[in-house]
Amino acid sequence: MLKIFHQIFRTGIVTEPLDPAEEAKVTLTGSALEEEVKKRFGGSVTIRLVDAGSCNACELEISAINNPIYDCERFGIHFAASPRFADLLLVTGPVSRNMEIALRRTYDAMPSPKLVVAVGDCGYNGGVFGCSYASLGGVGNVLPVDAYIHGCPPAPSRILNGILKAIRKI
Amino acid sequence: MNGKIQNLIRDITGKGAVSTDASVKGAIACEVEKTAFSQAARILKEAGFRLMAEWASDETFFGRGYAVYAAYNDGSDYLVIKSALPPGEPSFPTLTRHFQGAYRLERQIDSLFGLTPAGHPDLRPWIKHEDWPAEAYPLRKSFAASTAMPRVEREYKWAKASGEGVFEIPVGPVHAGIIEPGHFRFQAVGEDIINLETRLGYVHKGIEKRFESLSWDEAARLSGRVSGDSTVAHAVAFCMAAEEASGCVPTDRARYLRAVMIERERIANHLGDIGAICNDTAFAFLHYQFSILREKVLRTNLRIFGHRLMMDRVVLGGVSADITGEGVAAVLAELNEVSGEFERLVRIYEDSPSLEDRVFGTGVLTPEAANALGVVGFVARSSGQKLDARLQNPFPPYDRFVPRVPLLRSGDVHARAWVRIEEVRDSFRLVKEMLGELPGGPLASEWVRPLPEQSGFSVVEGWRGEIVYWVQCAPDRGINRCMVRDPSSMNWLALEQAVRGNIVPDFPLCNKSFNQSYSGHDL
Ligand code: SF4
Numbered sequence: 001m002l003k004i005f006h007q008i009f010r011t012g013i014v015t016e017p018l019d020p021a022e023e024a025k026v027t028l029t030g031s032a033l034e035e036e037v038k039k040r041f042g043g044s045v046t047i048r049l050v051d052a053g054s055c056n057a058c059e060l061e062i063s064a065i066n067n068p069i070y071d072c073e074r075f076g077i078h079f080a081a082s083p084r085f086a087d088l089l090l091v092t093g094p095v096s097r098n099m100e101i102a103l104r105r106t107y108d109a110m111p112s113p114k115l116v117v118a119v120g121d122c123g124y125n126g127g128v129f130g131c132s133y134a135s136l137g138g139v140g141n142v143l144p145v146d147a148y149i150h151g152c153p154p155a156p157s158r159i160l161n162g163i164l165k166a167i168r169k170i
Numbered sequence: 171m172n173g174k175i176q177n178l179i180r181d182i183t184g185k186g187a188v189s190t191d192a193s194v195k196g197a198i199a200c201e202v203e204k205t206a207f208s209q210a211a212r213i214l215k216e217a218g219f220r221l222m223a224e225w226a227s228d229e230t231f232f233g234r235g236y237a238v239y240a241a242y243n244d245g246s247d248y249l250v251i252k253s254a255l256p257p258g259e260p261s262f263p264t265l266t267r268h269f270q271g272a273y274r275l276e277r278q279i280d281s282l283f284g285l286t287p288a289g290h291p292d293l294r295p296w297i298k299h300e301d302w303p304a305e306a307y308p309l310r311k312s313f314a315a316s317t318a319m320p321r322v323e324r325e326y327k328w329a330k331a332s333g334e335g336v337f338e339i340p341v342g343p344v345h346a347g348i349i350e351p352g353h354f355r356f357q358a359v360g361e362d363i364i365n366l367e368t369r370l371g372y373v374h375k376g377i378e379k380r381f382e383s384l385s386w387d388e389a390a391r392l393s394g395r396v397s398g399d400s401t402v403a404h405a406v407a408f409c410m411a412a413e414e415a416s417g418c419v420p421t422d423r424a425r426y427l428r429a430v431m432i433e434r435e436r437i438a439n440h441l442g443d444i445g446a447i448c449n450d451t452a453f454a455f456l457h458y459q460f461s462i463l464r465e466k467v468l469r470t471n472l473r474i475f476g477h478r479l480m481m482d483r484v485v486l487g488g489v490s491a492d493i494t495g496e497g498v499a500a501v502l503a504e505l506n507e508v509s510g511e512f513e514r515l516v517r518i519y520e521d522s523p524s525l526e527d528r529v530f531g532t533g534v535l536t537p538e539a540a541n542a543l544g545v546v547g548f549v550a551r552s553s554g555q556k557l558d559a560r561l562q563n564p565f566p567p568y569d570r571f572v573p574r575v576p577l578l579r580s581g582d583v584h585a586r587a588w589v590r591i592e593e594v595r596d597s598f599r600l601v602k603e604m605l606g607e608l609p610g611g612p613l614a615s616e617w618v619r620p621l622p623e624q625s626g627f628s629v630v631e632g633w634r635g636e637i638v639y640w641v642q643c644a645p646d647r648g649i650n651r652c653m654v655r656d657p658s659s660m661n662w663l664a665l666e667q668a669v670r671g672n673i674v675p676d677f678p679l680c681n682k683s684f685n686q687s688y689s690g691h692d693l
Contacts, residue, residue, distance in 0.1 A: 003514075003518050007518065011459065014462060049348050053375045054373070055396065056350055056398045056688070057401065057479055059349065059350065060479070063348045064465065064468075067458065068461070093375075094375055096372065096375045097319055098373070098692075128391060129377070129392075132315045132380065133306070133308055133315060133317045133318070133319050134376035
């Protein structure tokens, strides 16, 4: 136990302020009703993530926003295990044919109003995987998307900025 | 070729003459009659070889039909056995009776090529989900990549268990955490798992088919996205296979930098996963501490190589990112800092009885099961199998910087965590030593496309284990076929074995300790 306390004091607070430079790499599609979103999600937002066919690198960077350096919880952002509690659906990857139904069902299980944010170049237009017999391309081909966070993969600070922008917090 | 292999090939071909296939580079290759395909497996098994990969290729554009291939390894040499399938006979003898690891590889060949492994015990589709049209065989040349795929009504037949108190728990494809999708079906009695069946294929996005439509440079980019957490190792494996086929020799500096990046990728992933294993025992403190270290490593990657995960830094003929003298100093300073912190955290790991209680004896994969299934990577090394591509057939600079490969036999969650702790330590050492002797010279050699029909075989030890590629050049000097075998393709079956008899709430911990790639498996 002493070692743990010692390590906690050695580490101190490592959380960094948000880097605003990343904001430009986010596209809002404007489909969300600004006031409504502000009113409902102003304080906090609960996220359900669905990997709809990613290479898994986008997941690595999304996981990283939970680490003490980015600490997404300080902005009221947290991840839920069930879509029933979620306000925002974060989607990575091109939508694979084999994930299409699961993605739609997750979206349908979420209460309204809800937002959809696509993470990564794949989520935007299919990225390197394109469209094919197995890939339906970008998330926009399957669900109404409110914001795209570009990059391959986008860095954690950009993902965090993108989510905050989507809920009109910045 | 040594005498042992020569004699074996003579046994296999049975004619006295050694018929090797010179179009395959990077391995010893020989072609046998279709009927001898499984006999070869038996002979090689008796001689102590293991099956590494099995795949098919549509060779219509060379004026032939289909061919099946199997790759074997005896701890040093790589041997590829090929059989051409006569026209109108879309089947081949199964290897499953000799090697259990062929089980899903052959279901995959059956599903995606429509070539039947005769004698295979279970021909349910794999990767191809039940709602695909039955006649859709995407890896055939006659199938256009853009073919629309309507959904059809069909059912997947799950393994069933019955009896008093037996119930089923279906999980997924969407899981609770920030992870990839897959379906797990448990049969349990009370809390005890009596059987687990996994079904994957959810993130199948047509990667192998897509390779065939890309230029070589684009293909290298795609290989770096087969499994994003292993972007460097996959890109190196693809480039090495392509370079074998073309005869292009990467520069010395490039080889060193590739190895430095492979080891840094190992460090970053192991750091994240050791923490995540702790998290699954509800020891969040270590999880956060390890994630800080991982973040430090990724930031140095960004500063030195221009990308946090080092994507697209490996290119055909070499690498695209250099390191300056200052960069070397920065990496060494980071290593010192991170390794010091790492040792402190390891001491906390060792000192935590509550953690110990969860990881020791949980999710055991016995050495016998590991051997029978043909598992690879840290999973194999935690279950007594001394397998490491950096040792079995070392490519430069691993011939000079020999990894000290840890080996445990207990095969439990702790073993898989501890092997990775030891590997992090060794990778710290390897990176230091390699950077200390980094040769000068250009970053890349000039890339030339291979000649038609030439193919290259390569094996790279990524952080997860052995990655195998085989790339075959088309008549127009594009890509005719690119076979990808991620370590996960061999290791998923082992998870099913390891969780039997454990309790359902320990499944996430077991799963995390294997941490297989869904994307690398589903392709
Ligand atoms: S955007 Fe890039 S990192 Fe993200 S899933 Fe696609 S290929 Fe992977």
